[in-house]
Amino acid sequence: MKTILESIELTKIFKTGKIEVAAVRDVSLKVREGEFIAIMGPSGCGKSTLLHLLGGLATPTSGRVLVDGEEVSSGKDAVRTDIRRRKIGFVFQRFNLLPTLSAQGNLEIAQEIHRNGSRDRQHVDEILNLLGLEKKTHHKPSELSGGEQQRLAIARAVINRPAILLADEPTGNLDTRNSMVVLKMIQELNRALSQTILMITHNPEAANIANRLIEMRDGRIVSQQQEGGWNAAEDRMPL
Amino acid sequence: MRSLATALAVGLEVALILLLVGLSTGMIRENSRRMSGVGADIVLQPPNSSLVLAASTGAMSVKIADLVSGIEGVKDVAPVYLQFNTSGGMGLIWGIDQESFNRITQGFIYLKGEGFQGPDDVIIDDIYADGRGLGLGDQLKLMNHSFRVAGIVEHGKGSRVFIPLGTMQRLVGTPGQATMMMIKCHRQSDIAGVQDQLGRRLKSYPTFDMSSFAAHIEEANRDFGPLKYFTNTVVFIATLIGFFIIFLSMYTATTERTHEIGILKSLGAPQGYISLLFLKEALLLGGLGFLLGLGLTFGGRFFFRLLMPTLQHQLPPEWLLYTGALALFSAGLGALYPALRAARQDPIDALAYE
């Protein structure tokens, strides 16, 4: 299986005045094509920071990230932006939809950015149908329920068929029922379209539907489950 | 709402420039038209005087008229003393010697009344009379002196307000002086020769051929006139104000929309895309402002006409282009820094912005 995403000894240290916080330490990770990985761990253990580094939203203090063979960890904003545009789809806990645009508009602008200008109305309709939003085409995000907003955000993230979908607690703002709907959809994307997914979650249900679970603590990967079984991480266990 | 206010401010910038240029152009054209309307062939001015506002700094002796009359080809000479009308309204008061002035102009066309009967009489034109609601026999205060309206004449010959030359000289305190000589020749073909003779005998006294006066005065105003500096200053300040208003408005807009910018960055929008988004918006505001400015200009013209009928407003069409370009220029320039700053934001910080 092809490796879609790889991180090599990834470290991120935040400096606030004299205090240094190592949010991510020495994380090496491989994600293969078609995998659905869940990352779990307590609050503040560095999950979001890791996701930002993998997606080229931030630069590491040391280490490298390769997405589909391309170096993302370069310091250049333009390079990282370009890889985000071509290869990565993000879903966030706060849905991060553009409030002034309709559902359709939110999808079209993602297409426009991805393709440097052109739009594909038919594909927009397909995706809206797939995610059960066909009746909400002209609604603004504020006119949609939380569940619908997150489905729209997922639609936007996959509309350009990214190499990998990076999701940061996509059900964190949703009630149980909506969480289930959204998780089903993510699972469906993985199964039906072989979408490669890396998802941060606190939700045990979510961990179950993924085909690999990664546990983080204190900036490190402490265990990686592989195809149903647990493998101790090469890293020392804390405690 | 803020966008509308911004566009309106740009509109005011445009209207300010257009009204100013329109008024000054109108004034200059109107003055030169009236100047030509006098019917003189040549105008002689004292040394170091400026034709631009037809207001001379220097004066010359009335006796020069005798010297001029002696030149071959000269039919008549009329000394005139020009003075700014400072008490109420704009424009010039002409002090004229009625007899010689009439010979040059073929006489006023009286709509009411007649010429000067005494030293405290004033002749005004119909536009001035209508504008100030003056009738025959009314008192008119000029240069701190009370005049009686003796005649109301058809407009178009020199000034809108005439008083006797002697009275003017007394009030200004320059007895025996004039600021301008109006010269009429026998034949069209004499003009060049007379001008040549004047140049020889009165070396430093500038002369102007009236047939080219209008073109000359407009060019003089465009190129050297103090009006040019005044206009340039107003244009500069107005553009600067437009620039700052757009700058502030776009700075606020980009700050307010930080979160949206973060979203666009997460989608992979390059810096150019984001900058262009805000630049386009600013140019749209500039364009809208320009249109509003045109509306304000025409509205302003309408009110000027109601309030001050003596003021002429003429808009050289090229200024529509200039102000349009200026509005877009100040909008684009004002948006440049906010747009670049917006595009360069850190995506994580922008996404975290509330």
Ligand SMILES: Nc1ncnc2c1ncn2[C@@H]1O[C@H](COP(=O)(O)OP(=O)(O)O)[C@@H](O)[C@H]1O
């Ligand atoms: N911009 C930042 N500046 C300083 N410290 C940060 C910054 N972002 C995250 N951190 C710190 O890094 C650690 C990991 O944060 P985060 O990746 O958000 O954790 P998680 O997503 O697992 O809850 C935390 O201690 C957090 O306070």
Ligand SMILES: [Mg+2]
């Ligand atoms: Mg987090």
